[in-house]
Amino acid sequence: MEIKAILFDLDGTLVDSARDLVDAVNLLRQHLGLDPLTQEIALSYVGDGTTKLVQMALTDEIFRPQHVKLFLQLYADNLIDHSCCYPGIREFVAHQQHKTPATPMAVVSNKPHCLAIELLRGLNFLAPFSVVIGGDSLAFKKPHPLPILHTLKQLQVAPGNCVMIGDHHTDLLSAKAAGCASCFCNYGFGNAAGNPSTWSVNNAAELLTLFP
Secondary structure (H helix, E strand, C coil), X not given: CCCCEEEECCECCCEECHHHHHHHHHHHHHHCCCCCXXXXXXXXXXXXXXXXXXXXXXXXXXXXXXXXXXXXXXXXXXXXXCCXXXXXXXXHHHHHHCCCCCCCEEEXXXXXXXXXXXHHHHCCCCCCCCEEECXXXXXXXXXXXXXXXXXXXXXXXXXXXXEEEECCHHHHHHHHHHCCEEEEECCCCCXXXXXXXXXXXXXXXXXXXXXX
């Protein structure tokens, strides 16, 4: 297949934001008088959007809608304390930019759009992406196909000529529903939950071998 566009998940794919996400979760729990979660447990809640993350981190008994707003405030205050691009990601993206013709690239994340933009801008990594979609950008987020289909319409690329690169089952399911290929990132902190992908990589440098 001919790849004419590349879509990326953000957290766990382009950016290792694990520590800042976990810190924000535990600051919220501390505010509510709860013990901190381990990084492994806290990260297992990431990928399905902010509301789901906060709900799982607090349990249904404790969770209230206002806790989402508080979490977002806590996270925004510490958005790029420790977050950084995964090794090899900047090089891969730069390679796609400098090809002739350049490969259109976009970010399709379940992170709130304003925080996705702020994170990429803070890392000086916003410019390469023609489109950035957040979990609140459209009526549905991943695993629904709408975010991918909406992005591809803007890029004017057919689903059959696109790959969605991500570290979570929501990425794989969204890609499948949209009719595009997928590449699972084993180096991220998400999980495939048994869902197949077209390709998989163990580190970002392998992306350059798959998509030269």
